[in-house]
Amino acid sequence: MILVVDVGNSNIVLGIYKKKELLHHFRISTSRQSTVDEYGVMIHNLFQMSGISASKIEGVIISSVVPPLVNVLEEMCIKYVGKKPLLVGPGIKTGLNLRYENPREVGADRIVNAVAAIDRYQCPLVVVDFGTATTFDCIDAEGNYLGGAIVPGIGISTEALYQRASKLPRIELEKPKKVIGRNTVHAMQAGIIFGYAGQVDGIVDRIKDEMKAAPKVIATGGLAELIASETRTIEEVNPMLTLEGLRIIYERNKG
Numbered sequence: 195m196i197l198v199v200d201v202g203n204s205n206i207v208l209g210i211y212k213k214k215e216l217l218h219h220f221r222i223s224t225s226r227q228s229t230v231d232e233y234g235v236m237i238h239n240l241f242q243m244s245g246i247s248a249s250k251i252e253g254v255i256i257s258s259v260v261p262p263l264v265n266v267l268e269e270m271c272i273k274y275v276g277k278k279p280l281l282v283g284p285g286i287k288t289g290l291n292l293r294y295e296n297p298r299e300v301g302a303d304r305i306v307n308a309v310a311a312i313d314r315y316q317c318p319l320v321v322v323d324f325g326t327a328t329t330f331d332c333i334d335a336e337g338n339y340l341g342g343a344i345v346p347g348i349g350i351s352t353e354a355l356y357q358r359a360s361k362l363p364r365i366e367l368e369k370p371k372k373v374i375g376r377n378t379v380h381a382m383q384a385g386i387i388f389g390y391a392g393q394v395d396g397i398v399d400r401i402k403d404e405m406k407a408a409p410k411v412i413a414t415g416g417l418a419e420l421i422a423s424e425t426r427t428i429e430e431v432n433p434m435l436t437l438e439g440l441r442i443i444y445e446r447n448k449g
């Protein structure tokens with residue numbers, strides 16, 4: 195079994211794979227304050243709840259877009275899982291041809307998503323990841339990673355409204371029945387959800403024009419389901435894309 199870990203700005207998602215099969219997955223909140231031992235307790239509890247023995251874990255791979263947590267989680271794995279993790283970053287084989295001006299700048303999660311998408315679907319592709327930020331990653335017909343777009347995430351956008359406007363409350367991210375809201379909450383929900391879906395379609399349309407291609411559009415991330423159904427351009431939601439990518443990169447680098 196291997197342990198795969200994706201550290202996002204809001205959540206850390208962990209997966210346990212036995213060969214190609216995802217046996218368990220867990221989502222815990224990203225805490226920049228937590229210590230090696232606190233993360234150790236967390237993983238110990240998750241393993242215990244699921245009947246996993248740490249001694250059965252043959253290897254660990256971590257992707258992180260939160261630099262201060264890399265060392266903490268690396269040490270946690272050494273101390274509590276007994277394995278030094280592979281870190282998705284410079285020096286690791288991904289098989290991806292990065293066309294970013296500075297390939298070191300691309301978020302590890304975006305690289306991992308692209309690797310998984312290329313493995314699973316036919317190129318050209320666009321991957322939309324609804325995380326703290328929403329990222330668009332473009333892959334051409336030859337499998338080259340072209341780059342993409344980064345926009346404020348749905349959570350960030352919603353939070354900004356209530357933090358900056360005195361009379362706007364904190365709202366549940368729920369789809370309202372109508373776009374014409376007749377109270378503040380419904381009006382905000384309509385603006386956020388339908389506005390966000392429109393933004394996704396707008397960016398994907400421009401990407402397709404610029405790529406001069408008809409890429410398949412895949413979505414992933416915590417809030418993918420909610421928005422995807424309101425878009426015209428997203429063809430498939432694959433919630434486990436990032437974990438799959440980590441498993442594939444692990445395979446390419448072991449031994």
Ligand SMILES: Nc1ncnc2c1ncn2[C@@H]1O[C@H](COP(=O)(O)OP(=O)(O)O)[C@@H](O)[C@H]1O
Binds near residue numbers: 202205325347350416
């Ligand atoms: N199942 C869920 N239902 C509602 N909100 C969620 C769910 N999962 C994640 N979120 C929210 O979606 C946002 C992005 O989550 P996630 O995809 O885990 O982001 P990241 O990869 O940046 O950590 C966060 O604000 C998180 O609170």
Ligand SMILES: CC(C)(COP(=O)(O)O)[C@@H](O)C(=O)NCCC(=O)O
Binds near residue numbers: 259301329
């Ligand atoms: C864009 C991101 C913040 C998305 O992170 P997430 O929403 O998954 O937490 C992350 O991929 C990142 O920090 N990227 C570095 C900049 C870049 O990809 O160009």
Ligand SMILES: [K+]
Binds near residue numbers: 323325415436
């Ligand atoms: K992510």
